[in-house]
Amino acid sequence: MTFQRYVAIGDSFTEGVGDPDPSRPNGLRGWADRVAEVLSTHAPGFGYANLAVRGRKLDGVIEGQVEPAIALEPDLISIYAGGNDILRPQVDIDAIVKRYDAALARLAATGARLLVFTAYDPGGSAIFRPLRGRFAVYNEMVRWSADRHGATIVDYWRIRDLRDQRHWDSDRLHMGPMGHQRIAIAVLDTLGVPHDLAVELPDHAVGSRLAAWNEHAAWTRQNLAPWVHRRLTGRSSGDTVSARWPTLTTLDAGTAGRVG
Template sequence: MTFRRFVALGDSFTEGVGDPDPSLPNGVRGWADRVAAVLGERADGFGYVNLAIRGRKLRQVLAEQLEPALALEPDLVTIYAGGNDIMRPSVDLDALVAAYDDAIGRLTATGSRVVVFTAFDPAGFPIFAAGRGRFAIYNELVRESAERHGATLVDFWRMRDYRDQRMWADDRLHMSTPGHQRMAIAVLDALEVEHDLRPLPLPELASVSARERLAANRTWVLTHAGPWVKRRLTGTSSGDTLSPRWPAYER
């Protein structure tokens, strides 16, 4: 199938955080840009919009991005939201995904091809492992919604490549450049679009002593975890001062 109007909705996952490129808006590239580059080679007059902004919770994504996306009349939409919600122990997953389900239904009702994602499996990630049950429940609800509306599902939960720490950026929260490349491949494969993308080579794993590991963890807490907790306590977001990277069709 040839797609001519691609709109991407979501949070940091879709904005491209973890895949730095100072030459691009917000200083990142990401899997959606990589998918758009492939699709643009296959269709004359191809247009791409990316409305995703880091830090957005699911209801913010829907409130800010859904209506603009519908107005753009895309024939391909990707949407991933909820990752910033399910990390909070008090989240009402049923109510959360009910709102998500309604949005997915509105998107598929237009005739657009809609791609949705499960959340990754946090097994082996100490900072998220305690919430693995919430991730699993969210994922099952998303799978049901995808089936109900005929959306295409990219099952991030089952992608075991991401058990490798090199698929994650230094902040341990976002995919690295190889991680974004791998996700672009998964999306194109799910769409059954021919492409020549291949996994990027991973850096060699260095042998790390217990003392070096402790020092690295301390640096991570100061550099990434601490600021993240502070934002949560103060009700601020890393995306508060940012705008969508590609707000109008880019050709």
């Protein structure tokens, strides 16, 4: 299966946070870039855009990215949104999925192949495990909406090997390079696109209890505290961030250039 124009929309998950590459916009690569690199090998003149911005809640994705994505006339669209809403102290999941469903209807009406994601299962996380019920309810409603609009589901919830922390960034919230690689593999497999991507995890590092305590203390200071502070003050990590690839771009593993 080949695609000519792929547009990715969403939040930090799709922007690529946790997968650093200083040579690319925002210093990131991410699973969507990895998917685009493979898709480009199957279609001459392939174009890719990534409108995702970290910290965006569902309404921000819908209001700022859906229409610009449609204007690029893609034949493949991916969307992941709602995760940042679920992490808020109060959330009406029925209300956000109602708006999500309307956005999927708008995207599906273009005739493009539409990819949607369930949310990750936080059951293995001591920090986010209390929200597991919210994520499960959200996922069932996303599946309902995807079925309504003929969208293809990439079931993030069921990728159990992602519980291995070697897939994750040191912030414990975003995937690291191998996590993004694993999602790229899941996307390409779901689409039925041939590829030779593989996950190569580093060896387990065995440290002392003191080292583990120091690591946790550093994470609390450097990652958890700023995250909580942004939510208390109504700020977002994406307030000063722009979309990485706002126009259609040719992309391979080493180079990128605008095509339209």
